[in-house]
Amino acid sequence: MRRRSEEAPAEVDPVARVLVDVPLAHLDRPFDYLVPASMDASARPGVRVKVRFAGQDVDGFVVERAAGSDHDGRLSPLRRVVSPEQVLTPEVERLTALVAARYAGARADVLRLAVPPRHATTEKAERVPRTPPLDSTSVAAASAWAGHEAAGPFLEHLAEGGAPRAVWQCLPGADWALLVAQAVARARVSGRGALVCVPDHRDVARLGAALDDVVGPEQYAVLTADQGPAKRYAAFLAALRGDVQVVIGTRSAAFAPVRDLGLVVMWDDGDDLHCEPRAPYPHAREVLLTRAEVQGCAVLLGGATRTVEAEYLVRTGWAHPIAPSRAVVREQVRVDVVANDERNRGARVPGPAMGMVRRALDEGPVLVQTPRSGYVPHLACERCRTPARCGACRGPLQLTDPASPPSCGWCGVVDHQWRCSTCGAQGLRAPVLGRDRTAEEMGRMFPGHTVRSSGGDRIIAAVGEDADIVVATPGAEPPASRGYAAVLLLDTWLGLGRPELRSDEEVVRRWFNAASLVRPHGRVVAVGDPGSAMLQSLVRWDPAGFAARELEERVSAHLPPAVRMATVTGEADAVEEALALVTLPDVAEVLGPVPVERRAQDRAGAPEEPDEVRVVLRVPRHQGSVLSESLLAMQRLRSARRLAAVRVQVDPHVL
Missing domain, CATH: 3.30.70 (Alpha-Beta Plaits)
Incomplete structure (x- = not known):
């Protein structure tokens, strides 16, 4: 058998330009290799190959076949074609180049985000037959979008094959997953595909249930990073081969090879889970917006609130707003602010808020949002209010449960004989109560009702119609089947005014996300300062106004996105x-x-x-x-x- 280097090259386009998997910035370009005649049919653009590079066999992707090379020397031949699947489509290949340039990163790093590792057994498995795609008669009317101004023209334009771009503020109490599913159905009616990115796997499950009802259980693929190699690669292949034209998932799905892409959707684009923690650190929102520009597809950025970046898109005219009218919002939800003044000091829930919770429990479940997990995450001196610190590492002292002594939240050292370094007192108080302690106190306040805790590694997926009290940390609030009868927001002061770019925006986003889970005509009560401008934006249910003011401050301070x-x-x-x-x-x-x-x-x-x-x-x-x-x-x-x-x-x- 002849050595590979002695084999005759392909007769047509004998040069393959290969992006090698070497994350070094100065090697971030295609390299030319010779295509042996035996690989002529299989070494197509988009396939994985093995090549010799710097004395080692490395992976790479063929991005182009050419008739000649600018390289003066002798070209090395391809070692082998790993798989005949063209996993790097031209659209995604161009997208990875633009994302790498946007974030000043190496394309090899972006390609790792875009194309999952090969799973040979999955690739060779028999393809699963799919049901026929949707037609215009099988899609139910988008009645769930009622109350959202400008939604009708957007959906009509989408169904006609257009590429409208919108920033969408969801009506409180509405099922966002159902609304997204109906928008996806409109894209499918036009014969095009859709791609939806959501923050986490619980949102994926909720959206999947809505898609089952609207477009059918076999009409979409789920692509998330935590699926495991086989399931993730199977979902990737289903989209690549055109078995499905709808992909839903977390940030890793932003590069999914959806055929004839007509719509990209992102839910809750302010969630930091959309930020990639690996180099070059792209944000999934920017990936989708870049993709929409390149492929000319529609865009729908949605959420219970509006991010400053989304407001900038509206302000510049790149997208138009879809939002409920003021009259509809006033009819849908009522928000009140209760001050935790001196008369209520020491009470976890002020009297007026307790009355609201008691009345709401006669109608259904109540959600209580508290911003801290654990039992008592911070302790302070009972006399001078100085934060209690660990003597070993200066970390904060905390209580993990009612029977344990104070311990350090950083190094875990137990401090049995703590003494305040400022005034010498030994008494401790709890300036901030965690989720578990809050649940314990809610159980005492409302005997006869079940109190459930959601957060950390104990997140509840969903609740029914029973009159339960659910105490949850931000991001761990489970949806109720018919919505919550009331939502109570505690410790709203916590997190405000922190010296971070997005601290206020993030706090407001968490409030609106929890409050939006209330059922129609439900009540929302926030415990805090009634004069707070941020809480007043919640009272008016005006996230767009808050985003506009925040954008103005960013512009004047020369901060992103200005x-x-x-x-x-x-x-x-x-x-x-x-x-x-x-x-x-x-x-x-x-x-x-x-x-x-x-x-x-x-x-x-x-x-x-x-x-x-x-x-x-x-x-x-x-x-x-x-x-x-x-x-x-x-x-x-x-x-x-x-x-x-x-x-x-x-x-x-x-x-």
Whole structure:
């Protein structure tokens, strides 16, 4: 048998351009390889191949076949075609290039997010037959969208094959999953596919149940990162082969190879679960918006509230708003604020709020949102209110249950003889109560009713119509079958005014997400300051107004999304070297460097590591692509010179 290097090349287009799986910035480009005649039929664009690179066999994707090469030397042949499946479609290949450029990252890193690892057994399995697709007579009327202004024209345009773009604020008490399913059905009526990204697996399950009713149980695939290799690859292949034209999932589904894509949907785009924690750290919303621009498909960004980024899309005219009218909202829900003043000090729930809960329990379940998990997550001196700290690592002291002594929330050390370092007192008080302690107190206040706790590793999927009290942390609120009779928001002051870019926006998003679970004509009561502008936006049910004010503040302060920003993080010397190599636009601002300290709980018991610093780079929004190109060029230089690594994040979600 002849050696591969001696085999004759293919007669037509004997050169394959291959993206190798090497996440080094200076090697982030296609390389030319010779296609042996025996691989001519199988080495098609989009397939996985093995190639020889830097003395090793590495994976890669064929992105193009060509008649010749610009390389002057002798080309190495492909080692083998791993699979005949063209897993990297032209649309996704172009999308990965744009995402890598947008976030100043390597395409190899983006390709790992876009194409799941191969599962040979799944690939060779017999294809599952699917039921015929939808036609216009099989889709129920979109009656669930009633009350949402401008929804009718959007759905009609979508069903006619158009590409409308909308930012959607969901009506409180509405079933968002049903509304998304009906929008997906409109895209399918037009003969096109749809892609939906939601924050977590519970949202995926809820959306899947709605799609079963609207478009049928065999008309979509579920693509999430926690499915396991076989199920994830099977869902990927179902979309790739055209067995289904609807894909739902978490952020990993944003790159799904849906055929004839006509609609991209994202629910709750403000949830940080949409942020990819791996380089180059893309946000799924930006991936979908980029995809919509490239493939000319419709966009629907939805949520109980409106993010500042979504408001910017409306403000610039890129998308139009879909929202319930004020009259419909006033009829649907009532929101009140109860002050926890001196007369109520020491009571977990003020008297007026207790009365509301008691009356609501006669009609159905009640949701209580509390922002802290655990039992008593923080303790303070009973006399001077100084936070109680651990003597070993300075972490916060907490109570894990009613019978345990105070212990450190960072290192776990039990402190039996704590004494306040400020006043010397030994008494402790609880300034903040956690979910479990709140559930315990609610059980005492309302005997005869079942109190259920949801959060952490004990998240309830859904509740029925029984008159239960559900105490949940933000993000762990289970939906009720007919909606909650009332929603109570506790400790609304917690989290406000924190020195973070999105702290206020995140707090408001959590309030609206919980309050939107109330049934029609239900009650929402928030315990806090009635004069708070943020709570007043909840009382008026005006998330768009809050987003507009937040955007104005961002514009005046030159913060995203009004500008483009990037951070460069690493050891001080490495960051200084990186700044010396980067060629920034003339209008760029360099902020820092400032120290970036690890959290004390991360340092506890860990080996000593050099301290890191961070530099923030800021440019006008129209210079964003120039900033990304400059940072990518800098990364290539550093990679080629084998300098110490720095972490580059473009438009980081958290500052």
